[in-house]
Amino acid sequence: MDFDIQDIQRILPHRYPFLLVDKIIEVEPGKRIVGQKIVDVDELFFKGHFPGRAIMPGMLILEAIAQLGGVLCLPRESAQKEPPFLTRIQRARFRRPVVPGDVLTITVTLTRLRGNVGWAKGQARVKGILVCDMAFSFSIACAP
Numbered sequence: 001m002d003f004d005i006q007d008i009q010r011i012l013p014h015r016y017p018f019l020l021v022d023k024i025i026e027v028e029p030g031k032r033i034v035g036q037k038i039v040d041v042d043e044l045f046f047k048g049h050f051p052g053r054a055i056m057p058g059m060l061i062l063e064a065i066a067q068l069g070g071v072l073c074l075p076r077e078s079a080q081k082e083p084p085f086l087t088r089i090q091r092a093r094f095r096r097p098v099v100p101g102d103v104l105t106i107t108v109t110l111t112r113l114r115g116n117v118g119w120a121k122g123q124a125r126v127k128g129i130l131v132c133d134m135a136f137s138f139s140i141a142c143a144p
Contacts (some may be wrong), residue, residue, distance in 0.1 A: 003027075003035075003071075011071050013083045017044050020064035021106070024071060032109045033072040037064050041100035056098035061132045062089060065122035069108045069138060073118050084138045087117075092134035102126045116140040 003011075003024035012019065026034040039056055046054040063086075070084035098104060108122040117139050124132040 008071065011074055012067055014067060018063075019067070020060060021067050021071065024068070027072070030072075030110060030113070032107065033068055034105065034107050035068045035071070037104040037106065039098055039100055039102045039104060043100070046100060054100050056102075058092075058094045058132065061094070061098060061104065061124050062092055062134055062136075064104060065106055065108060065124060065132070065134060066136055066138065068106050069110070069118075069120045069122060069136065072108055072110055072120070073113065073138065073140065084118075084140050086136060087139050088137040090135040090137075092132070094132050096126070096129060096131045098124075098126060098131055104131070111135075 005022060008021055008024065009015070009019070020037055021035045022038050024033060024035040041054070045057055045060060049055060049057050066086045073084060104124045104126060106122060106124045108120050110118060110120050112119040117137060119137045121135050122133065123130060
């Protein structure tokens with residue numbers, strides 16, 4: 001089951017330049033999701049990080065992983081009313097730089113979901129090589 005950018009925008013409230021997931025290529029509902037971020041040379045963050053040797057900021061890689069986790073835990077119709085919020089990052093590790101032209105393949109596995117709180121693990125790879133991994137938790141806000 002592939003999700004394109006329009007499907008993702010129906011689920012997540014993020015928009016350019018803060019939407020960091022371009023495509024979802026695999027979903028096991030409530031268990032696992034795999035998506036991609038195409039790292040384009042024209043991304044706004046490359047203008048200042050670092051000119052002459054562009055590297056994707058690590059925090060944006062973590063955000064991409066968290067956004068994909070948000071897609072995993074939410075049904076399509078509920079996200080705009082009850083968006084997920086990242087509440088904790090644990091054991092984040094950056095292993096290799098991500099540069100323009102790379103395609104991040106991100107895998108998120110839900111490890112636990114209790115009520116409105118969930119825990120997950122995520123990995124980002126480029127050409128099969130691990131570039132970043134983390135454990136994180138999130139909360140689904142209740143609409144007023």
